[in-house]
Amino acid sequence: GAGVSQSPSNKVTEKGKDVELRCDPISGHTALYWYRQSLGQGLEFLIYFQGNSAPDKSGLPSDRFSAERTGGSVSTLTIQRTQQEDSAVYLCASSLGSGLDEKLFFGSGTQLSVL
Amino acid sequence: RKEVEQDPGPFNVPEGATVAFNCTYSNSASQSFFWYRQDCRKEPKLLMSVYSSGNEDGRFTAQLNRASQYISLLIRDSKLSDSATYLCVVNGKTGRRALTFGSGTRLQVQP
DSSP, rough: OOOOOOOOOEEEEOOOOEEEEEEEEEOOOOOOEEEEEEEEOOOEEEEEEEEEOOOOOOOSTTTEEEEEGGGSSOOOEEEEEEGGGGGGEEEEEESSSSTTTTOOEEEOOEEEEEE | OOOOEEEEOEEEETOOOOEEEEEEETTTTOOOOOEEETTTTTEEEEEEEEEEEOOEETTTTEEEEETTEEEEEEEEEEEGGGEOOOEEEEOSSTTOOOOOOOOEEEEEEEO
């Protein structure tokens, strides 16, 4: 596809369950970001992948959160033992690289609701 | 101090008005600056980059003030369709390549 694709678009889960969120970036984009946004709030940085470099995980809020990017393309964000405070929209973005004029293209997000 | 700070607003302005938003950043070594626009319940989209020399795109003008560590966005002749949240974006944290978003300034243009 032409844009960043995220799935599922909506996910409802019970507290304590694990969830996996998927992001398919724009082909050829080497940089990939995960952010989350709670209702009425700004974007909170979670994790950043750039090519084959070690990911910047400094935004992950706890060790229940992890992410991987296989083959430099598709990324999966995993949340273990979900809590109600994990409820938010999880946004993925990709860009061509890490130059000064880096432009992010976002997917439409995954709305996660933890009951 | 937050890495990137914005006045949340809302800014309520009539059609045709000129409105300006500022955004301050904490990392004096930041090199990348952008304004993104986010419509309600939608993903953010790039509005414009902010260069040292300033940047103008139609009714929109963005400027950078390194000495005071802020960027600004000026919208002239506001349209109803300009109603949105405007996000300031900076590579804010020393040593982090990832871009940091401000919480956004909400603009409501009224007829």
